[in-house]
Amino acid sequence: MGQATQPTLETRALHLWRGESHVLKGLSVAAYAGECLHVAGVNGCGKTSLLRTLAGFLWPDSGSILWRGTVISEDRDSYTRQLAYLGHDNGLKADLTISENLAYATGMRTDVNSTAIVSALERVRLQALADRPVRTLSAGQRRRVAFARVLLADAAIWLLDEPLANLDPSGSLELMSLVATHVTRGGLVILTAHSELSLPTTILRQLVLS
Numbered sequence: 240m241g242q243a244t245q246p247t248l249e250t251r252a253l254h255l256w257r258g259e260s261h262v263l264k265g266l267s268v269a270a271y272a273g274e275c276l277h278v279a280g281v282n283g284c285g286k287t288s289l290l291r292t293l294a295g296f297l298w299p300d301s302g303s304i305l306w307r308g309t310v311i312s313e314d315r316d317s318y319t320r321q322l323a324y325l326g327h328d329n330g331l332k333a334d335l336t337i338s339e340n341l342a343y344a345t346g347m348r349t350d351v352n353s354t355a356i357v358s359a360l361e362r363v364r365l366q367a368l369a370d371r372p373v374r375t376l377s378a379g380q381r382r383r384v385a386f387a388r389v390l391l392a393d394a395a396i397w398l399l400d401e402p403l404a405n406l407d408p409s410g411s412l413e414l415m416s417l418v419a420t421h422v423t424r425g426g427l428v429i430l431t432a433h434s435e436l437s438l439p440t441t442i443l444r445q446l447v448l449s
Contacts, residue, residue, distance in 0.1 A: 245307065245308055246269035246270060246271055246305070246307075246308075247270060247271055247272045247306070247307060247395070247396065247427045248269075248270045248293065248304070248305070248306055248396060248427060248429070249267075249268070249269045249270070249304070249305040249306075249308075250266050250267055250268050250293075250302060250303070250304050250305075251267050251302055251303050251304075251305065252265050252266075252267055252301065252302040252303075253265065253266040253267070253292070253299050253301075253302035253303070253304070254266075254299060254300045254301045254302050255285070255288055255292055255297065255299045255300055256300050257288060260283075262283075262284070262285035262288045263285050263288060263289060263292070263299065265302070266289070266302070266448075267302075268446055270427055270429055271427065272395070272425050272426065272427050273422060273423070273425055273426075273427070273442065274422060274427065274428075274442055274443070274444055275418055275419075275422050275428040275429075275430065275436070275438055275442055275443050275444070276427075276428070276429045276430075276444050276445075276446055277430060277431075277432060277436055277443060277444070277445045277446070278290070278429060278430065278431045278445075278446050278448065279431070279432070279433075279445055279446070279447050279448070280447050280448035280449060284448040284449060285448050286400075286431040286448060287326075287327070287400050287431065289448070290324070290326075290398045290399075290400050290429065290431065291326075291400075292304070293398055293429065294322060294324045294398050295311070295315070295318075295319060295322075296324075306318045306321070320348075320394070321394055321395045321396050322392075322394050322396050322398060323388075323389040323392035323394035323396070323397050323398070324398045324399075324400075325385055325386065325388075325389050325397070325398070325399045325400060325402055326400045327400055327401060327404070329381050329382060329384065329385035330344065330385065330388075331373045331381060331384060331385060332373065333372070333373050333374035334372055334373075334374060335372065335373060336369065336370050336371060336372055336373070337360065337365060337368055337369050337370070337371055337373060337376075337384050337387075338353075338356055338360075338369045338370065340373055340384060340388075341356050341359065341360075341384070341387055341388055341391060342356060344388050345388060345391040345392065348392065349392070349393070351391060355391060356369075356387075356391065357369070359387040359388075359390040359391050360387055362387070362390055362417060363383040363384070363386055363387045363390070363413070363414075363417075364383070364413065365380065365383055365384065365387065368380065377405075378405035379405045379406050379407060379410055381405070382402070382404060382405045382406055382410075383406075383410065383414075386402065386414060386417070390417070394426075395425075395426055395427060396426070396427045396428075396429070397418070397421060397426065397427070397428045397429070397430070398429050398430070399418075399428065399429070399430035399431070400430070400431050401431055401432060401433070402414060402418075402430055402432070403432055403434065411434075411437070412437055415436060415437045415438055418430070418438065419438055419439065419442065422438075422442045423442065
């Protein structure tokens with residue numbers, strides 16, 4: 240794996256408590272542009288907490304997060320503009336159509352046009368359903384809509400929490416193809432998944448939390 244000399248995203252001695260649970264225990268890890276970092280481990284080991292901390296939804300009790308060598312609190316706006324986050328909840332409005340959901344969610348952070356939405360839906364193979372209300376979609380289709388939102392964010396860093404949830408084998412392969420394309424173009428993907436990932440070993444690295 241051809242890594243850059245400086246990490247794109249790095250944690251140093253990261254500690255996080257959730258109530259009485261010490262979920263991140265002095266975690267230090269570096270992630271680089273051009274790779275997919277697969278965060279693995281048993282349930283409750285802190286996988287989701289790590290991603291939510293990297294996304295800025297949780298704040299560590301101690302330690303630091305650096306983006307391109309700078310502590311993220313020093314330029315938080317620039318950092319968050321580089322992030323696209325997909326959590327367990329798809330974050331979709333059931334009574335809006337697919338296109339309306341994407342226009343609404345993406346428009347809150349950047350300009351978006353119908354051409355970009357059509358392109359994103361083509362990449363997740365939902366272009367024929369663009370005018371369907373989300374409430375009429377299957378769980379797998381809703382997951383694809385949520386992933387289209389990641390594509391529209393045009394972000395360097397993708398943080399994906401169980402992105403393969405509710406996808407059939409074909410859908411999982413298609414999503415992994417999109418991940419591989421992002422990585423090979425110089426992006427960084429950090430994701431959690433219980434299953435093995437169908438990605439080339441040249442771009443895949445695993446971090447096992449205990």
